[in-house]
Amino acid sequence: MLVHLSIRNFAVVKTLDVDFSLGMTAITGETGAGKSISVDALGLCLGERADNAMVRTGAEKAEVSAGFNVKRLPEAMKWLEQHELADDDEVLIRRVISAEGRSKAFINGTPVPLQQLKSLGQLLLSIHGQHAHQQILKSDNQRRLLDQYAEHPALLCKVEESYKTLKQQQQHYQHLLQGQQQRDDRSQLLSYQIQELDEYALAEGEFVALETEHKKLSNSQTLLEQSQISFHQLYESEEFNALSAVQSSVDRLSELQEHDPSLEPIVTMLTEASIQIDEAAGELRAYTEQLEIDPMRMQNVEARYSQALDLSRKHNVQPEALYEFHQQLSAEFNELVKDDSLLEELKVQLSELEQQYHQAATKLSASRKKAAKSFAKDVEQHIHHMNMAEAVFKIDVEQQIQSSPNKLGLDTVQFVVSTNRGQAPDNLEKVVSGGELSRIGLAIQVISSSNNDIATMIFDEVDSGISGSTASVVGQLLRKLGESTQVICVTHLPQVAARAHNQMFVTKFSDKKTTETHMICLQESERIDELARLLAGDTLTESALANAKELLQFSNS
Template sequence: MLTHLSIRNFAVVKTLNVDFTQGMTAITGETGAGKSISVDALGLCLGERADSGMVRTGATKAEVSATFYVKNLAGALNWLEEHELTDADEVIIRRVVSSEGRSKAFINGTPVPLQQLKSLGQFLLSIHGQHAHQHILKNDNQRNLLDQYAEHQHLIEKASASYQTLKTQKRQYQSLLEGQQQRTDRSQLLSYQIQELDEFALTEGEFHELESEHKKLSHSQTLLEQSQISFHQLYEADDFNALSAVQSSVDRLSELQEHDPSLTPIVTMLTEASIQIDEAANELRAYTEQLEIDPMRMQNVEARYSQALNLSRKHNVQPESLYDFHQELSAEYKNLVQDDSLLEELKAQLLVVESDYRKAALRLSASRKKSAKAFAKEVEQHVHQMNMADTEFEIAINYDEQGTPHNLGLDSVHFMVSTNKGQAKDNLEKVVSGGELSRIGLAIQVISSSSCDIATMIFDEVDSGISGSTASVVGQLLRKLGESTQVICVTHLPQVAARAHNQMFVTKFSDKNTTETHMISLQESERIEELARLLAGDTLTESAMANARELLEISNS
């Protein structure tokens, strides 16, 4: 509930502090005095766009502050707790606008972005402007009003969740479907390449082995000949070989070391060299014995080595990377095959998800149809009281089973009306006049507002175009709504103002240089004078005062 509004240097208001109470509060005043300024200020508090024109002439900034009692507002309390902005049972929203048009916003003293003001505002109050009835001509708004009345948010959430799942699945399926031809072409190419590589069947590390063996076999004749010559020179030559020469030197020097001990290290080294030459000769003999020239093996290795080189050139990779390339192609081909399988799975899943969505949309539609009858009946009852006795009102719900999915279901909602006997019902905008639309619109706003959880409703001259006995009925409607909800109504009708639990008067004061707007709470005697002014104009007569007194007594009886 709105408890206090403070305005500084906003438009023509220099300073304004207003306390609000529960029930219905009427705001009246002279034409052009600024009755709607408080509404504009509250709109600014709840995130409406700011501009430099809002700042009072000569001031550097405008400031608006609104205090709400939120102890019983679960939605607002949850929001404040979620954003760590809780402050006991009150929330204070402040908006500051500079003369350059820049603005700052605060919730309980903490700076916040405008989006958070709007987000919190939906739990605090709703503002119905004097042209709000024009909004009900749009089918989307008609659907929203019906949903608000029906209070089936859980069904809307289920339909919306199903829609989001369907939308995601469709996007994924469409993406795979659009790339199907490319995947098919790529799969065919990969299939040919992989088949060729599969037939070659190069194993991991095999190319390095082929390369090494190819070099060895290519030089096998030279290796054999040179190895045999080396063995002969080291060990077998009768006229001279390295082993015999070293051993002979060891024998001669061994005899001499008795005469010169300094030869001993040399003898030791030659002895070790003799042993190593002998071992090397034995290893060389074994090498030559196992080294054989196999033309067939050479031919096979040459063929496989050449094919490996050809495939690497064909696929533009290094020969040593051919095996890894083969594995990469196989993995890519496997993924492509899986994508095609996934496409079929998604297609089947899509049918299930779409079926789930249509079931959710159908349940939502059934709830709308059920609520539409009760809503239409209430609208009829209200407009009958507003001098439209022959009006018939109906809400048509058209469920399009084959329609394009939407997060709010598959219904199109149409407000249908007939204002005269024998007249067929048609869409609202085709039948009603401006005055009739005002009355129907007001009835719909009051009915839909009474079914929501917002604690404060603001009606800004929604009774425009209404007068006489109809105005009295409008006042009754708003007062009834004010018994369970805080209602603030800007009005120029005495029949509406008289029905209010509280009344405020807006006046404008001007000197030669500036203009100021003030708002005061009226006591009973002051209310009578203001009602008399609304009834008879600026000249207050005894008759007007008597009529005003009677109107106030009847309204509060």
């Protein structure tokens, strides 16, 4: 509940500190005195837009603070804990506006962005302005009010989740569908390319081996001739060969080692050289024996090698990358085939999701229709008490099966009313007068307010256009609401003010240079004077005072 409101240099208010109590509190005062100042200030604490015009003339800044007790507001407590802003059972919201129009927001002394202020404010209080009645003429607001009355958030959540899932898959399907022609064209090209590469069937690493063999076969005659000559010079020549020459040098130098030991390393190296020459000659003999000139093999290798080069040029890739390129094309083709298959799967899935959405929307519609009867009955009972005894109020809920899915369901909700006997119910704006709309709107607000968890309700001159016995009924409604919820009502009607548990008076003072607004809590005798003023004007006659006293006593009996 709202515990305290502090205002500094806000509009015509220089300084104002007000404590609030449980129950219904009426705020009255002279026309133009600033009865709605407190409402405007609380609006800032809810995160409404700040303006430098709100800063009192000559002041550097305006400051508004609102203190709340959230002990019985579990959602608000949870929110504060989640944002690490909790401070026992109390919460202090402060808003500072500079003369330049810049603003800062604080929750329990911690600076916060405006969005957080709005988020918390929605859990603390709600403000119903004097133009709120006009909002009920809009179909979207009528549906929102019905959903609020029906208290079926789980059904709303299910419809919204079904809608989001359906919408997401529809977008995916459309994306695939739009690219189908491009995929078909690409698939045809890939199919031709892959078939050509499949027929060639180059293995991984084959081109490098093919290139090596091609070089060897192309030079096989030279390799054979030169290898044979080298073998002859190293080992086989009778006139002179390298192995005999080295071995002869080893023999001669070995005899000389006795005379000069320094020859020993040389002899060792020549001995090793002779061994290596002997081994190399053996390897060279084996090489020449296995080396053969095969024209048929050469022809086959030449053809395959040339085809690899042709394919690499055709696809603009390096020959050694041809195998990897082939694998990439195959992978891309498989993905395209998979997308086409997925398109068919999505088509089936969309049908199932649409069915799930319609099932959820139908359940929501059934709940709305059930709540509509009860809601309409409650509204009708209230307006009957407000001098609309012949009125018939109904809520039409029609499910538009052929409509496109919507996150709020498929229903159109329409409030219809007949204000006179024999008159067919029709849309509100076609039937009711301004005063009748005010009464219907107030009844709906009172009923809606009693169905939510907000601890503080503020009604800013919502009784505009109402008078007489109807005003008395409005006062009864607000007082009844105040028994379970803190109600603050800005009013000009004595019948409403008299019903309040507490009453505050707003007055304006001017010294011809500046203007100030003050708000005071009235005692019983002061309430009688104020009620008399509301009844008879500024001249307080004995008759007016007596009527005021009687009204106050009757209202609180």
